[in-house]
Amino acid sequence: MLVTNGGKQAVYEAFQTVVDEGDDVLLPAPYWTTYPEAIRLAGGNPIEVFAGADQEYKVTPEQLEAAYTENTKALLFCSPSNPTGSVYSDEETKAVGEWAASKGIFVISDEIYQHLTYDGVEFTSIAQAAPELHDHLILLNGVAKTYAMTGWRVGWMVGPKDVIKAAANLQSHLSSNVNNVAQRAALAALNGPMDQVSAMREAFDRRRRVIVDGLNAIDGVVCPTPTGAFYAYPDVTALLGREFDGVTPQTSAELAEMILERAEVAVVPGEAFGPSGYLRLSYALGDDDLAEGLSRLQKVLGAK
Numbered sequence: 523m524l525v526t527n528g529g530k531q532a533v534y535e536a537f538q539t540v541v542d543e544g545d546d547v548l549l550p551a552p553y554w555t556t557y558p559e560a561i562r563l564a565g566g567n568p569i570e571v572f573a574g575a576d577q578e579y580k581v582t583p584e585q586l587e588a589a590y591t592e593n594t595k596a597l598l599f600c601s602p603s604n605p606t607g608s609v610y611s612d613e614e615t616k617a618v619g620e621w622a623a624s625k626g627i628f629v630i631s632d633e634i635y636q637h638l639t640y641d642g643v644e645f646t647s648i649a650q651a652a653p654e655l656h657d658h659l660i661l662l663n664g665v666a667k668t669y670a671m672t673g674w675r676v677g678w679m680v681g682p683k684d685v686i687k688a689a690a691n692l693q694s695h696l697s698s699n700v701n702n703v704a705q706r707a708a709l710a711a712l713n714g715p716m717d718q719v720s721a722m723r724e725a726f727d728r729r730r731r732v733i734v735d736g737l738n739a740i741d742g743v744v745c746p747t748p749t750g751a752f753y754a755y756p757d758v759t760a761l762l763g764r765e766f767d768g769v770t771p772q773t774s775a776e777l778a779e780m781i782l783e784r785a786e787v788a789v790v791p792g793e794a795f796g797p798s799g800y801l802r803l804s805y806a807l808g809d810d811d812l813a814e815g816l817s818r819l820q821k822v823l824g825a826k
């Protein structure tokens with residue numbers, strides 16, 4: 523195991539370690555914005571495999587198989603997902619893990635949202651679901667989400683000895699160890715009681731229902747119910763090409779800009795995470811701000 527300066531450094535070092543110039547990395551889309559950049563920084567090519575709202579944004583082994591070539595070196599797996607909030611079930615995780623193991627490729631599994639699941643949905647680590655991956659599996663994690671400790675910059679990666687050794691060598695010349703005060707704080711969080719985490723998860727759960735209901739009340743918005751993380755990822759393709767008081771957004775980037783100007787609500791367009799036609803909204807904010815934001819969105823976009 524290697525302790526890193528946040529989950530982000532673990533993501534970077536995982537790709538630096540296993541990806542060589544010209545390798546392909548399968549990247550389920552919508553994806554977190556950092557992944558394709560970290561893959562390119564390692565000299566790899568991100569190969570997007572898209573799953574839409576109809577699949578709850580979860581890719582299948584069949585889709586991965588269709589995108590697989592002899593240049594495929596690794597698969598990025600993120601459940602619960604940023605940006606979609608989707609959580610792969612036990613069976614789905616197993617199916618993806620077994621497929622990857624059958625190909626002998628690396629799986630880089632980002633588990634940073636593992637404690638934030640809702641509706642009784644349980645997080646399954648791909649390490650448990652597909653033990654045969656063992657020699658080709660790198661797990662990434664950190665304290666930023668579970669303990670709301672983003673600024674402490676503590677993450678970690680777990681994986682095969684040679685991979686961890688190579689990543690540690692790289693890090694020793696890059697940033698060396700994580701500062702000891704932050705490591706002590708992270709240890710206290712990891713070994714401490716989980717009651718604060720449960721309280722936070724309950725608040726997220728409440729806000730999650732509010733945001734999904736509020737978004738689905740807008741004419742043309744389809745928002746699957748996310749069961750993890752703290753994001754809603756509505757499909758807004760039906761709003762594109764529609765006129766809103768003199769403005770006709772053709773892309774989700776244009777729609778996001780119109781929303782920012784007219785509602786003064788910041789949403790991230792799908793273009794940041796893959797194809798256009800989607801928005802990412804975070805519900806990690808206070809109940810009152812959330813209600814106010816949703817009512818402004820409904821005013822600008824039109825309730826059903």
Ligand SMILES: Cc1ncc(COP(=O)(O)O)c(C=O)c1O
Pocket residue numbers: 527528529530531533554600603604632634664665666672675676677
């Ligand atoms: C999926 C995912 N992985 C990793 C990170 C990195 O978090 P940090 O570097 O703050 O630990 C984030 C942060 O947004 C994330 O959403």
